[in-house]
Amino acid sequence: MSTTISPLSAHRNTSNGIADIRDLTRGQPIESLDAGEALAWQGDKATDIFEICGGALRLCRILPDGRRAILRFVFAGEFLGLAEGEDFPWTAEAINPVTFRRLRRSRFAAAVEQSPALNRAHVALICEELSAAHEQMILLGRKNAEERVASFLVAMMRRAGLDDVSGDVFDLPMTRLDMADYLGLTIETVSRIMSKLSRQGLIAARGRHQICGRNAGALRAIAEVDEEMCARPLMRRAA
Amino acid sequence: MSTTISPLSAHRNTSNGIADIRDLTRGQPIESLDAGEALAWQGDKATDIFEICGGALRLCRILPDGRRAILRFVFAGEFLGLAEGEDFPWTAEAINPVTFRRLRRSRFAAAVEQSPALNRAHVALICEELSAAHEQMILLGRKNAEERVASFLVAMMRRAGLDDVSGDVFDLPMTRLDMADYLGLTIETVSRIMSKLSRQGLIAARGRHQICGRNAGALRAIAEVDEEMCARPLMRRAA
DNA sequence: CGATCCCTTGACTTTTATCAATAAACGTGG
DNA sequence: CCACGTTTATTGATAAAAGTCAAGGGATCG
Numbered sequence: 001m002s003t004t005i006s007p008l009s010a011h012r013n014t015s016n017g018i019a020d021i022r023d024l025t026r027g028q029p030i031e032s033l034d035a036g037e038a039l040a041w042q043g044d045k046a047t048d049i050f051e052i053c054g055g056a057l058r059l060c061r062i063l064p065d066g067r068r069a070i071l072r073f074v075f076a077g078e079f080l081g082l083a084e085g086e087d088f089p090w091t092a093e094a095i096n097p098v099t100f101r102r103l104r105r106s107r108f109a110a111a112v113e114q115s116p117a118l119n120r121a122h123v124a125l126i127c128e129e130l131s132a133a134h135e136q137m138i139l140l141g142r143k144n145a146e147e148r149v150a151s152f153l154v155a156m157m158r159r160a161g162l163d164d165v166s167g168d169v170f171d172l173p174m175t176r177l178d179m180a181d182y183l184g185l186t187i188e189t190v191s192r193i194m195s196k197l198s199r200q201g202l203i204a205a206r207g208r209h210q211i212c213g214r215n216a217g218a219l220r221a222i223a224e225v226d227e228e229m230c231a232r233p234l235m236r237r238a239a
Numbered sequence: 240m241s242t243t244i245s246p247l248s249a250h251r252n253t254s255n256g257i258a259d260i261r262d263l264t265r266g267q268p269i270e271s272l273d274a275g276e277a278l279a280w281q282g283d284k285a286t287d288i289f290e291i292c293g294g295a296l297r298l299c300r301i302l303p304d305g306r307r308a309i310l311r312f313v314f315a316g317e318f319l320g321l322a323e324g325e326d327f328p329w330t331a332e333a334i335n336p337v338t339f340r341r342l343r344r345s346r347f348a349a350a351v352e353q354s355p356a357l358n359r360a361h362v363a364l365i366c367e368e369l370s371a372a373h374e375q376m377i378l379l380g381r382k383n384a385e386e387r388v389a390s391f392l393v394a395m396m397r398r399a400g401l402d403d404v405s406g407d408v409f410d411l412p413m414t415r416l417d418m419a420d421y422l423g424l425t426i427e428t429v430s431r432i433m434s435k436l437s438r439q440g441l442i443a444a445r446g447r448h449q450i451c452g453r454n455a456g457a458l459r460a461i462a463e464v465d466e467e468m469c470a471r472p473l474m475r476r477a478a
Numbered sequence: 479c480g481a482t483c484c485c486t487t488g489a490c491t492t493t494t495a496t497c498a499a500t501a502a503a504c505g506t507g508g
Numbered sequence: 509c510c511a512c513g514t515t516t517a518t519t520g521a522t523a524a525a526a527g528t529c530a531a532g533g534g535a536t537c538g
Contacts, residue, residue: 068381071376083366127365131328133372137310138302175485177485181380184380187486188487188526191486194485194486415518430518430519431518446503447516
């Protein structure tokens with residue numbers, strides 16, 4: 001079985017000690033956010049970290065001329081703000097109604113100082129984020145539009161737990177524009193490719209925000225241009 | 240003064256306690272590598288971390304059909320392998336002759352466990368890497384060819400310490416193909432844009448691997464579509 | 479049920495990639 | 509130090525991919 005970490009699944013709770021971090025937030029009150037509201041703004045002092053309990057967010061940066069890039073989607077069960085410096089380098093907006101818990105960074109830092117296990121969990125989560133970012137750099141730098149959309153759909157299927165199943169339905173809570181800004185495409189290109197994949201029978205739309213996977217294998221074949229096994233160079237370094 | 244971390248400068252020794260990590264490698268013997276040789280292969284067990292003492296490396300991934308992506312360039316003074324999991328997710332190749340020190344990961348982990356300062360330095364370095372990866376995602380997803388090349392040149396100028404100076408020469412040790420694979424372009428497009436920037440008097444070539452900055456301001460204007468000040472949204476979240 | 483927002487599709491433009499030829503830089507050995 | 513061969517870079521012509529502009533259609537929500 002492949003251990004490749006795909007952009008979206010990377011943030012999920014694998015067995016990396018995430019439970020230790022969640023213990024810290026357990027006591028905190030649950031707050032909530034309407035769709036479209038921001039949890040934090042780019043440039044804000046990063047005084048808190050967040051555990052997302054329900055819903056989904058997009059982390060975005062806006063260029064001066066209006067271009068927008070989405071750096072990551074954050075889903076229920078994931079954390080936000082673990083890897084930030086003084087200020088948040090993005091604006092975090094709710095895609096749909098979001099519930100979350102908040103923890104003071106100072107408290108988190110103190111707890112990490114006390115517990116090597118917690119510390120390892122913290123580092124592991126940041127490393128997974130970096131790994132996901134690298135995967136996304138490959139997608140943005142070297143994959144074409146069809147491969148990008150397919151990769152995204154496969155990642156969304158995986159995080160819904162539908163790795164190899166066809167015929168199951170999974171959610172796509174974000175808009176086509178969100179997808180476009182995450183994949184480095186325009187909304188029209190995303191739309192055209194979704195239509196093409198439907199026409200080819202790889203997926204079937206169930207309204208705007210649900211997809212029925214029809215041929216997961218074919219989708220993966222388009223997406224996973226980047227399998228580990230193929231990446232090993234031909235000869236090894238001397239000594 | 241802006242604190243934006245650009246893709247390349249992010250890895251350099253800011254005052255983040257990198258000295259603590261370097262103390263650990265100081266005793267290690269210096270090894271060396273010819274241009275083109277690999278320091279580590281994708282898929283290798285990541286048993287060591289490396290301090291690069293001289294030269295430069297590229298970290299690359301190859302897609303099955305031959306497409307290549309460069310995830311990062313690593314320069315003298317920087318570390319390699321601090322954020323990796325079980326295996327290296329890239330192949331690290333020497334761009335020019337490289338000297339480096341090697342440290343067992345187990346020893347590094349033990350030292351980190353003992354020293355909160357070292358620990359903070361470790362986390363800070365990984366966070367800078369993530370920040371650089373995010374910056375690169377914006378470049379790859381939302382900047383055009385000219386902006387990408389200009390951003391790259393500005394980053395290389397910065398790490399040479401020539402932030403605002405014009406008329407100074409800086410190195411570009413990698414080939415045009417390396418630049419292309421880092422910037423998500425083809426070698427021809429990189430070449431055309433370099434020629435265009437020369438024609439416009441923003442840079443002047445000194446052989447293949449040296450650039451004389453002629454108008455750093457204009458170059459920055461093209462590159463830095465992404466200034467912090469412009470990124471703040473118009474209204475703030477209620478309460 | 480109606481208004482709005484979001485998505486889809488089509489026609490056309492622009493950007494970047496591809497293919498091909500030439501030219502410049504670099505390294506090597508005489 | 510020069511000449512040659514090899515590698516790397518540049519430039520041009522053309523093709524392909526994705527972007528832009530514009531119109532229409534379908535969801536969704538009050």
